[in-house]
Amino acid sequence: MGHCCSKTVPDSVHKVDNPVEANSVSVSACSESAASNNHHHQRRRKPGYSVSPGTPSANGNSNKSTPAHSFAASPWQSPYPAGVAPSPSPARTPGRKFKWPFPPPSPAKPIMSALMKRQGASAAKPKEGPIPEHGEGERTLDKSFGYPKNFAAKYELGKEVGRGHFGHTCWAKGKKGELKNQPVAVKIVSKAKMTTAISIEDVRREVRILKALSGHRNLVKFHDAFEDAHNVYIVMELCEGGELLDRILSRGGRYTETDAKSIVTQILSVVAFCHLQGVVHRDLKPENFLFSTRDENATMKVIDFGLSDFIKPDQRLNDIVGSAYYVAPEVLHRSYSVEADIWSIGVITYILLCGSRPFWARTESGIFRSVLRADPNFDDSPWPTVSPEAKDFVRRLLNKDHRKRMTAAQALAHPWLRDQNCAVPLDISIYRLVKSYIRATPLKRAALKAVSKALTEDELIYLRDQFKLLEPKDGLLSLDNFRMALMKNASEAMRESRVPEILNLLEPLSYKKMDFEEFCAAAISIYQLEALENWEHIASSAFEYFEQEGNRVTSIEEIAKEMNVGPTTHSLLKDWIRPSDGKLSFLGFTKFLHGVTLRSSNTRHHHQ
Numbered sequence: 001m002g003h004c005c006s007k008t009v010p011d012s013v014h015k016v017d018n019p020v021e022a023n024s025v026s027v028s029a030c031s032e033s034a035a036s037n038n039h040h041h042q043r044r045r046k047p048g049y050s051v052s053p054g055t056p057s058a059n060g061n062s063n064k065s066t067p068a069h070s071f072a073a074s075p076w077q078s079p080y081p082a083g084v085a086p087s088p089s090p091a092r093t094p095g096r097k098f099k100w101p102f103p104p105p106s107p108a109k110p111i112m113s114a115l116m117k118r119q120g121a122s123a124a125k126p127k128e129g130p131i132p133e134h135g136e137g138e139r140t141l142d143k144s145f146g147y148p149k150n151f152a153a154k155y156e157l158g159k160e161v162g163r164g165h166f167g168h169t170c171w172a173k174g175k176k177g178e179l180k181n182q183p184v185a186v187k188i189v190s191k192a193k194m195t196t197a198i199s200i201e202d203v204r205r206e207v208r209i210l211k212a213l214s215g216h217r218n219l220v221k222f223h224d225a226f227e228d229a230h231n232v233y234i235v236m237e238l239c240e241g242g243e244l245l246d247r248i249l250s251r252g253g254r255y256t257e258t259d260a261k262s263i264v265t266q267i268l269s270v271v272a273f274c275h276l277q278g279v280v281h282r283d284l285k286p287e288n289f290l291f292s293t294r295d296e297n298a299t300m301k302v303i304d305f306g307l308s309d310f311i312k313p314d315q316r317l318n319d320i321v322g323s324a325y326y327v328a329p330e331v332l333h334r335s336y337s338v339e340a341d342i343w344s345i346g347v348i349t350y351i352l353l354c355g356s357r358p359f360w361a362r363t364e365s366g367i368f369r370s371v372l373r374a375d376p377n378f379d380d381s382p383w384p385t386v387s388p389e390a391k392d393f394v395r396r397l398l399n400k401d402h403r404k405r406m407t408a409a410q411a412l413a414h415p416w417l418r419d420q421n422c423a424v425p426l427d428i429s430i431y432r433l434v435k436s437y438i439r440a441t442p443l444k445r446a447a448l449k450a451v452s453k454a455l456t457e458d459e460l461i462y463l464r465d466q467f468k469l470l471e472p473k474d475g476l477l478s479l480d481n482f483r484m485a486l487m488k489n490a491s492e493a494m495r496e497s498r499v500p501e502i503l504n505l506l507e508p509l510s511y512k513k514m515d516f517e518e519f520c521a522a523a524i525s526i527y528q529l530e531a532l533e534n535w536e537h538i539a540s541s542a543f544e545y546f547e548q549e550g551n552r553v554t555s556i557e558e559i560a561k562e563m564n565v566g567p568t569t570h571s572l573l574k575d576w577i578r579p580s581d582g583k584l585s586f587l588g589f590t591k592f593l594h595g596v597t598l599r600s601s602n603t604r605h606h607h608q
């Protein structure tokens with residue numbers, strides 16, 4: 001990110017788009033870029049942020065003749081220009097033609113500057129000069145990737161099957177070897193568009209990630225990468241069934257619940273896999289899921305790792321990438337991790353179920369504002385006819401607090417998807433939670449144990465699955481179980497994402513073993529539980545258990561120390577302790593469980 005798209009958006013986009021749209025791509029991308037130049041970037045990205053709120057439409061009719069606001073209620077209702085029927089032909093850049101029209105003005109700047117103002121301190125970043133974007137040094141850029149050069153000898157190129165910002169994808173056929181006469185897809189990325197060292201590194205990473213993750217049934221299979229003087233060629237499995245977006249559109253904008261479940265299960269299965277490997281996709285949207293064949297029940301595959309990155313379990317990323325409709329609030333706040341993908345899946349699921357976007361506005365800044373502040377509508381048709389499980393599912397993905405969102409593995413265990421019989425994969429978040437549990441104080445652990453005893457069957461199902469995946473010996477887990485489970489699931493990607501480093505942090509486990517009861521206490525997230533409708537009930541029965549076993553006389557000083565807060569907060573902790581017996585009160589118990597990351601809001605509330 002941070003590049004000015006006006007210079008880097010492929011000419012092809014300008015060619016296929018109407019001038020209004022092409023312009024909006026460059027203008028809003030530049031505003032974003034202007035904003036991000038003021039920031040210290042962990043790493044600068046290629047112009048991956050799909051700046052128009054959807055994929056820029058290739059629909060030449062889309063600008064003035066079809067005002068965007070006509071889609072305000074449901075942008076899906078009338079996605080086609082008058083008289084045009086959806087065509088599933090993948091030979092003609094599937095999807096592009098029928099994307100709903102959307103000509104936004106140049107809206108990114110206001111929201112970006114507002115965001116920066118709000119972030120105050122982070123706006124006053126070290127004065128790192130912008131990395132030269134163009135021209136300078138380009139002659140000295142090393143554009144060799146070390147890939148083989150004999151693409152033409154091995155594959156015969158055919159017609160174009162798709163096109164994006166960064167390249168176009170063609171049908172091809174193997175000339176020799178295993179793929180002889182087999183159809184494949186080749187994403188061709190032009191070297192002329194790689195104008196910075198970062199953009200070169202981005203292509204390298206895309207190939208590395210695709211290669212490292214290849215093997216999951218819902219992920220496009222990587223075959224080969226080549227280069228020549230002009231292009232990089234990424235050879236992969238050909239998906240002939242078109243984009244998910246087109247299927248949604250051809251069904252009139254939405255799916256039945258049963259069909260949506262199958263789609264969402266496939267998405268979650270591959271995303272859980274990516275997250276476990278330490279890869280965040282960052283561009284999940286219906287355009288980036290392809291069906292392997294035209295068949296109604298064809299397997300769906302995620303493509304386009306162009307914005308993906310490796311991420312360590314405790315790492316936060318800060319570059320704003322993605323597509324406006326699907327971008328998570330914390331991405332706009334520039335501090336995010338894999339939960340951002342889960343948000344995007346929430347948006348996709350919402351669309352599948354009702355045919356409208358949950359966060360919609362006519363401008364990009366409007367979309368951002370909506371993402372940050374608006375609650376999605378679950379009242380209008382067809383929501384009253386949608387099952388309560390489905391609604392609960394979507395709500396738990398679209399929680400604005402990323403800590404409260406379900407993980408991909410949890411989502412697969414959610415009641416809405418339980419009849420899909422999809423094996424729930426190992427959840428990397430368990431490692432993080434267990435890590436903090438074994439480092440927690442005895443009082444905190446007692447409180448968590450009390451909560452784990454109050455869990456409902458729904459939560460236990462997921463925990464039992466995870467416990468089983470760790471393959472306990474005689475009902476007990478040791479450090480070895482955590483190590484083995486990770487190794488068993490590791491792909492090449494894990495080496496780079498350094499996910500296994502988290503095992504070092506589990507070291508204290510080498511001195512003890514965990515039974516299922518303790519595992520439950522260790523693997524629950526209070527933030528997530530707080531988001532449940534029945535949290536109050538869980539909390540009050542948990543407090544009963546805590547009273548029976550864990551509650552003990554304590555002092556304000558001790559609690560302050562436990563919570564890692566200074567003496568200034570002592571007066572605020574007063575109500576946490578019962579005057580009658582000097583033990584934690586119910587209020588104290590719930591606050592103590594929550595922790596003090598939200599010190600001011602907690603205490604203010606408590607003061608009133």
Ligand SMILES: Nc1ncnc2c1ncn2[C@@H]1O[C@H](COP(=O)(O)OP(=O)(O)OP(=O)(O)O)[C@@H](O)[C@H]1O
Nearest residue numbers: 162163164165166167169185237238239303304306
């Ligand atoms: N394996 C494949 N089989 C068939 N078609 C494909 C395949 N990979 C990509 N395509 C088509 O090419 C299009 C562009 O591919 P991709 O999304 O990877 O490119 P991009 O330049 O990174 O796009 P974006 O602008 O979305 O970032 C896809 O939307 C799809 O229609």
Ligand SMILES: [Ca+2]
Nearest residue numbers: 164287288304
């Ligand atoms: Ca794409």
Ligand SMILES: [Ca+2]
Nearest residue numbers: 164304306307
């Ligand atoms: Ca891409």
